[in-house]
Amino acid sequence: IRLEELALREIRLPLKEPFRISSGVVSDRRILLLELRDDEGATGWSECVAFDTPMYSPDTIDTSWLAITEWIAPRVLGRSFGDPREILPALERDFRGHLMPKAAVEMGMWVVAAERAGVPLARLLGGTRTHIATGISLGIERTPDALVEKARQALAQGYRKIKLKIQPGADVEYVTAVREALGPDAPLMADANNAYTLADTHQLARLDALDLLMIEQPLAWDDLVQHAELQRRLRTPICLDESITSLDRARDMVTLGAGRIVNIKPGRVGGFAASLAIHDFSVQHSVPVWCGGMLESGIGRACNVALASLPGFTKPGDLSPSARYWARDVVTPEWTMSDDGMVTVPLDRPGLGVTVDVDRIDDLTVRRTVLRA
Ligand code: OSB
Ligand code: MG
Structure with a gap:
């Protein structure tokens, strides 16, 4: 599996009700989504779970955006991986932390791999x-x-x-x-x-x-x-x-x-x-x-x-x-x-098992950038 293109986008999705935990509150959810495409045209979506502020872990939407564009994408774009299990080790060498953006890219590669293999991600x-x-x-x-x-x-x-x-x-x-x-x-x-x-x-x-x-x-x-x-x-x-x-x-x-x-x-x-x-x-x-x-x-x-x-x-x-x-x-x-x-568990089709509503995502998008190999 070889990643040809990686698009990042931030959307805003308002929660029906604010969600309060001891360390903070989330109401208007900022969400970082990734769209991946491999060298054979297989595609996949994934999500970075970081919040707006570092109230849960050190990761945030903005530090994740930076980490993906500056350090993660250059390590995966255009490089061949035999198995998605090889991706995290390639992101760990001399590269501390930033687990949420690393995970978003790694999970996206699994989704692409599932699409390519024609099997449900599960x-x-x-x-x-x-x-x-x-x-x-x-x-x-x-x-x-x-x-x-x-x-x-x-x-x-x-x-x-x-x-x-x-x-x-x-x-x-x-x-x-x-x-x-x-x-x-x-x-x-x-x-x-x-x-x-x-x-x-x-x-x-x-x-x-x-x-x-x-x-x-x-x-x-x-x-x-x-x-x-x-x-x-x-x-x-x-x-x-x-x-x-x-x-x-x-x-x-x-x-x-x-x-x-x-x-x-x-x-x-x-x-x-x-x-x-x-x-x-x-x-x-x-x-x-x-x-x-x-x-x-x-x-x-x-x-x-x-x-x-x-x-x-x-x-x-x-x-x-x-x-x-x-x-x-x-x-x-x-x-x-x-x-x-x-x-x-959706098992009737390959990949994520649900259809991503790209029109809806376009309406919610506040910024987007595309990185290529
Ligand atoms: O600790 O599990 C948590 C939400 C925000 C931050 C931390 C946590 C949570 C949840 C939400 O518990 C779980 C959900 O997605 O419904
Ligand atoms: Mg918890």
Whole structure:
């Protein structure tokens, strides 16, 4: 596979409602999309999951744009790769960080490879599932009652996992209200996006009484050692998100006991090859994994759904349907969920499995640039 042309574009896609996490809020989603074309004319789309600001990881839309045009594109354009697994290593040599733009290019190359091979992306990756259990991630609300209302709706819609964003001042009281309203069997979890320190151990331990599936990334975004200390004091499993940026960090998590579950976001770890490596390692070590989300458009969602079809993804993913986020998505058909909370893996055509609505994307585009070999 040889990349001939790489187009970058930024679109603006307003979320139906602002999404608040402990470290920031997203409302008008700026999204960086890539269009790739190889030397035989096969094409593919991919999405860089970075946000407007470095509130989740150091990557942003603007630093990703710079990284792709200055350093990533020159390493892949016009160069032959036997397998998409060779791409991340070629982007890692003497080139630190910038995992989200690296991932966007790497995943785009997998999409092109799937198109060329005439197979669905999910199958090229080794996926075996046809339907994937879906969860919802609920942002921080102003009051416990407002959160209870959202959580009630989510349960009624069929979601198999309900994730509540928490922060100091909006934690035990909020989660308790939801637990009481939804009952003991509701599949609840919490995600703190780094809002706590070990000094908050006592407060976090109060969540143990609420029978959560897991607590996601309570401590610093790049920490493993303190999470290990915290996990020793909690009954609830810790799930790591921000801290797992590679297979090595997943190994460290297991070695240190820093967590018991991994949220895999391909954009966070440098793409599909790294995601597959973390998946395989986790299966070997009996660590459950699930696929996280980054408020992606339908393009990034297609990549996540394909990945989540692998056998080790045993917990529901943050794979909400298009209508949860957008008035109208950029793909057809839009992503939907059945009444029992399942998303169907599209296996009836090659590549992403959905049609990219280029007219809609053109309408939303605020800048575009084309790079050639
Ligand atoms: O931590 O998983 C996270 C959204 C923005 C930033 C961080 C996170 C999230 C989500 C959204 O939880 C998941 C989704 O795409 O629905
Ligand atoms: Mg998270």
